[in-house]
Amino acid sequence: MPGGMFRRAVAARAVRVAATGGPVLASGAGARVLRGRCGAGRSAADVARLLERLGGGFLKAGQLLGTRPDLVGDAAAAALGRLQDDVAPMPPSAAATVVRSALGTVPDGIAAALAAAPVAGGAIACVYRAEVDGRGVAVKVRRPGAAAAIAIDLAILRWLARTAAYLPPFRRVPLPGIVDELGVLLVRQADLRAEAAGLRRLRRALADLPGVVVPDTVPGLCGDGVITMDFVDGLDRSCAETLPPSVRREQTALLVRAVYRMLFVEGLAHLDLHQGNVYFRRDGSVALLDAGLVCALDERSRRAFTEFFAGMIRGDGDACAEVLVSTVRAEAGGTDLAGFRRRVRGLVVEAGGRAAGDFDLAGFCVRLFDLQRRHRLFADPRFVIPMTCLLTLEGAVRRNHPALDFQLEAAPYALEGLLRPAAAPD
Incomplete structure (x- = not known):
């Protein structure tokens, strides 16, 4: 995306974030979640729905907060935990387009799986269960536009980090550097070809730990935007x-x-x-x-x-x-x-x-x-x-x-x- 178009996209995204998140933040729901005081009321669910609507890096942040009930409370962790694998799926036609672009053709078993509901959906991709040549596999398909959304959100986060670095509590805390390091990883997360290689490396690294299961990838069925791996029951x-x-x-x-x-x-x-x-x-x-x-x-x-x-x-x-x-x-x-x-x-x-x-x-x-x-x-x-x-x-x-x-x-x-x-x- 050319520089001028990207800057306009960042500005439009910032306006959308403010307009979408403003009412929830004004209600105090966000602050109550971060303080772990939302109880069993609507606050946590409201924040989870907000982050799901915003998508991109904001949805990713919600997933990570959902891992810490000790920080945000049980109710917030449960609501945010839904974002880890139960985000609304992409249309079947969009998933098929991504697979066709990556693999050239869509194998029959995978085509049937894409027409059904995914078994999981996250910030970057949806996962479908399929049968290919009698082998049960999980097909991870990147959401269209996921990489661009992450890049735009990172630009906003970088600006916030640079601004916060001037505040006394954050001086000498490397906020911009941390965002840059995490940013590289978040952008790379949308590269499923690289993730397939990372999954193979992870499998090798943990091969001698009995009881740890890392699925193997399926040769010939991985590409830009698609990973096919063994289905883990x-x-x-x-x-x-x-x-x-x-x-x-x-x-x-x-x-x-x-x-x-x-x-x-x-x-x-x-x-x-x-x-x-x-x-x-x-x-x-x-x-x-x-x-x-x-x-x-x-x-x-x-x-x-x-x-x-x-x-x-x-x-x-x-x-x-x-x-x-x-x-x-x-x-x-x-x-x-x-x-x-x-x-x-x-x-x-x-x-x-x-x-x-x-x-x-x-x-x-x-x-x-x-x-x-x-x-x-x-x-x-x-x-x-x-x-x-x-x-x-x-x-x-x-x-x-x-x-x-x-x-x-x-x-x-x-x-x-x-x-x-x-x-x-x-």
């Missing part, structure tokens, strides 16, 4: 609520181990661990179905984050402080690095050895950024990405296994990551 978002607590706890621990292996060993940060992409199954396994928002960390970032977390496991605040100092940029005019190290040491000692129910990762991150801000240090946005991955995971852990020791579970994977030979520079 037994997917029910409500299943986790009906499983015995002991099974849920083991599945939660299994999911945490999978994430730690991705982060510390493979250098992969999965930022979309909501219930539309992660399923607890009745046989005790955990299914990971999506790789659209998986960020590959560069070797320096992977090792720095692993060293930081290893320091937390040991309660070694000095080591954690040194890692942070190596990743930040000091503001001109000097800073009190000795004071920064001392306060990081105290923060790490305070957090050490806490179970998930007692360890507030979101609060820890806020305090860490505040320490950097007060000591005139600028955080590296690439260091924020793996923290964001753990924040998306924390909600499921608090809900299903609050006694889990986040740090103890990380120990073997952090050690493996530190012993791993350095990869070639990216």
